[in-house]
Amino acid sequence: MPKKVVDLTTKEILNTREAAALLKVTTQTIKNYIYSGKLNAIKTPGGHHRIRRSDLKSLGFVVDEGKTQQNLSLDELWDAYNGLMRAFVSTVEAFIKALDTRDIISAGHSSRVADMSCAVGKAFGLLERDLQELRLAGLLHDVGKIGISEAILGKPGRLTDQEFFLVKKHPEIGEKIVEDVENLKPIASIIRHHHERFDGKGYPDEIGGADIELHSRIIAVADAYDFLRSDLSFRKALSIDDSLQEIKKASGTQFDPEIVNYFVDSVKGDSLPLQ
Ligand SMILES: [Fe+2]
Numbered sequence: 001m002p003k004k005v006v007d008l009t010t011k012e013i014l015n016t017r018e019a020a021a022l023l024k025v026t027t028q029t030i031k032n033y034i035y036s037g038k039l040n041a042i043k044t045p046g047g048h049h050r051i052r053r054s055d056l057k058s059l060g061f062v063v064d065e066g067k068t069q070q071n072l073s074l075d076e077l078w079d080a081y082n083g084l085m086r087a088f089v090s091t092v093e094a095f096i097k098a099l100d101t102r103d104i105i106s107a108g109h110s111s112r113v114a115d116m117s118c119a120v121g122k123a124f125g126l127l128e129r130d131l132q133e134l135r136l137a138g139l140l141h142d143v144g145k146i147g148i149s150e151a152i153l154g155k156p157g158r159l160t161d162q163e164f165f166l167v168k169k170h171p172e173i174g175e176k177i178v179e180d181v182e183n184l185k186p187i188a189s190i191i192r193h194h195h196e197r198f199d200g201k202g203y204p205d206e207i208g209g210a211d212i213e214l215h216s217r218i219i220a221v222a223d224a225y226d227f228l229r230s231d232l233s234f235r236k237a238l239s240i241d242d243s244l245q246e247i248k249k250a251s252g253t254q255f256d257p258e259i260v261n262y263f264v265d266s267v268k269g270d271s272l273p274l275q
Helices: 016-023 027-035 053-058 074-100 109-124 128-140 143-147 161-167 170-178 182-192 214-228 240-249 257-268
Strands: 013-015 049-052
Touching: 013 016, 013 053, 016 027, 016 049, 016 053, 027 049, 049 053, 074 109, 074 128, 074 143, 109 128, 109 214, 109 257, 128 182, 128 214, 143 170, 170 182, 182 214, 214 240, 214 257, 240 257
Parallel strands: none
Antiparallel strands: 013 049
16 A cells, blocks of 8 residues: 655644654654743644644744755754844844833833733743744834924823824834834734723724734733833822732723733732832
C-alpha cells in the first residue's frame, strides 16, 4: 500500500515531526521550545504533542509552501526578533518620556500604563505577541496629544467645551500617527478606542462591550487608575484603596467588569507594578 503523503502546506494541526520538517529543525528542537514555553502545544490523551500551524507563525517564522524563509535556527530567530523588538520599544519609551512632560499628569504616566496593562494582560493569559502589542499601545495611547496645544494640556482646572472638544480628538490623531508606521499598524485601532466606554458612551466611535478591542479595554482601566493616583494642580492623588474604589464603581459602565476583576486581583496578588 503506498505511503500516504501529508500536505504540510495546508495542515493546521501538526505533530512534532511535521512541525520540525516544516521549520527544517530537529524534533528535539521543537520539543525544547515546547518545554521552555516558547511554543504552545496541545497534549493528546496519549501524551503526544500537537502544534497549531498558527503558533509556529507566532514564533516569527514565515511558514509558507512547506518551507521557512529563514536559514536561521529557531533560537537565533527568536533572539533576533526579541532583540529588535526591545530596541524598538526603547526608542518608543524615549520618545514618550518627552511627550509625557507636556501633560497635567505626572511624568512616566505612559510607562506606568504600559506596565500595569501588561500585568493585567499576563493574568488574562495573553501570549507574548499580544503582550508586546499591549506594551506598545500602552506607551503610545496618548501619542495623539502631540497634536494638541500645551496651553490646553497643561491647563490647571476645568477645560472649556471647545478645549475639551480638541482634547477628545487625541485618540484619532494618535491612530493616524501610528498607522503609517509599519511595526505599529496593529495598534492603531487600539489607540483609537482607548477612551471608549463599556456602556458605549465613550469616544470617538461610541462602541461598547466586546466591540472595543480587549487591549483598549485593559488600557482604559490602567489609564484611569494612574490618573486617579496622580497629583494634579487642582487635587492631590487619591490613595490606592480610594483609587481602586473609584475603578470598581465604574465597573460595567465605564469599564469592562472582567478587566476590573483582573486588575483588582492583580493588585491583591501583588503582581501589579503600582505606584
Ligand atoms: Fe488618552
